[in-house]
Amino acid sequence: MSLLKEKIIQSAVRLFMEKGYRATSIQDIADDCSIAKGSLYKVFGSKEDLFICILKQRQQYMMDEVERIRKLALPRRETYLAEITSLFQFFSRHGYYISRDYTEFPPASSDNVYSLIQQIQIQMFNYYENLLSRQYGSAISQWKWDVTSLFSGLVREYTFHLLFAFKPIHIEQLALFIAERMDDLVEGLVKTSPQALLTTELMKEYEAVDLESLVPTNSARMSSLLHTIQSIIPELYVPNVRKSELEQVAKLLEEEMNKEVPRAFLIQALLRDLSVEPELSSHADQLQQRLGEIRQENKPR
Template sequence: MKEKEKVIIKSAIRLFAEKGYTSTSVQEIVQESGISKGAFYLSFKSKEALLVAILNYYSETLQNRILKYENLQLPPKEKFINQLIVMTETLLEHKEFIIMHSREQAIPLNDEVKKIIFKMHIKIHQLYHDNFLNIYGEKITPYLWDASTILEGIYQGYLRILFFDREAFEIHSLSSFIFNRMDIIVNDLLNQQEGPLLSNQKVTQFLNKAQVFFEDDNRNINAIIAKMKQELIEVGSKEDLEVSLEVIEAEISRDTPRPAIIQGMLSNFAFYPEFNVYINQIKKIYHLS
């Protein structure tokens, strides 16, 4: 990431935390960053694109700080506690932005934003899984998702208190306390007779559904175009529709597809009901009326 982009991101984080996402204008961001509006748009296409960059920046910062402990020769329990500490410190460092993001309904929760948030949750669960395996060995494998889900619930509960009262707990003491409670829970899971509640099969089914929901738009649109081509074969060759589809394909391959062109070509399919489902899918991807 370029230094100028970091300056814009940090300035925007401060403003979003102070004023809210909706109430902060691009003009205020560029003034805070000490750049021109033209320079802003060379880095980010819109305020929404900036929000995506902020979430990616936040995710990478958190990941890099956690990974610092991976190569240290520490006992597994001590490493896990230190990773909980650094994760808590990072979250508290950006707590105003996180609170703003969670409460401000006007923030555009488009597919890209939801995808980033979902991936962040998965990475956190993977962190928990890796540490549980290092501490308890392969015997914990059937209960990894139960254990990480329970830990997430406990951790989020205490984190909310810290967000509103930074002096409520000392972070190191809190991390040790949470780990010790989880140690009791994990040992109970390992000694119980019943199987896991969140089996690998259940989680796999959930992740498969989520993966389809968060699928990349480019892959979606290519699949839709392929189905439309097949439909053209079945309804018989119609030259005007074939040309329209070729124009749509050329347009979506551009770095910045023009919605008006796509919408104009889609209108040529309006009298063919068999294409309605595909038209609606494309309109959803490109936010067309």
């Protein structure tokens, strides 16, 4: 992602949170970024396109955090608590993501936005089901969608109290409280064995979601990171000669990464050169991390 694009997104998120989507104009965002409105339209064709980009970006952040926690390979209970904690941390950082996002857009207002919001809601609900099924297994199989619905309600209600009612609740304490209440709920269901309300038949659209497909592969992530690096280079405040050098480095890196047997020493050298520039260093470091994960996965066991 280019520096200008990231600046526009950060400005839009802040203004949407302060004023709401409808009350924020493209001119407001352009003024906040100190750029001409025409320059903004070169990056995003409309306010709707900008909003969709923000929604997709936030959803990807959520999936990235799920992936990070799973890779820690913690005991099941610790993973469960860590993921619940991460939910509230995520919503605390991206409050707009769950506040106005889902209330400012009735179905007729924007087909593209409304469709994406529906898709995100289904993905998140399906993630909750996956989280609970990993923790409780067959104990909730009969009532998994009812349990998911109750869990979702708890998360949303307590998020409201955290963000909008300004209740000083400690997130780790909240995560433990909810986990223990879900324990109580599951114990009660197993004991009384009520009839499920949200049956598999009723929840077909959720059953069809493949959660794993929402988490990009390492190769897809690396391609995205490299594309981001290439898009930032033209905007760097460095001499043109240096820009040309960096563009060549990025091109060589792309060519080497696409080889059947990449030369690790060359990739390391190219990444070190990119990391010299502060605007590129974090992306180069992430790329280095992804490459390391692939090497680890490919090691003979």
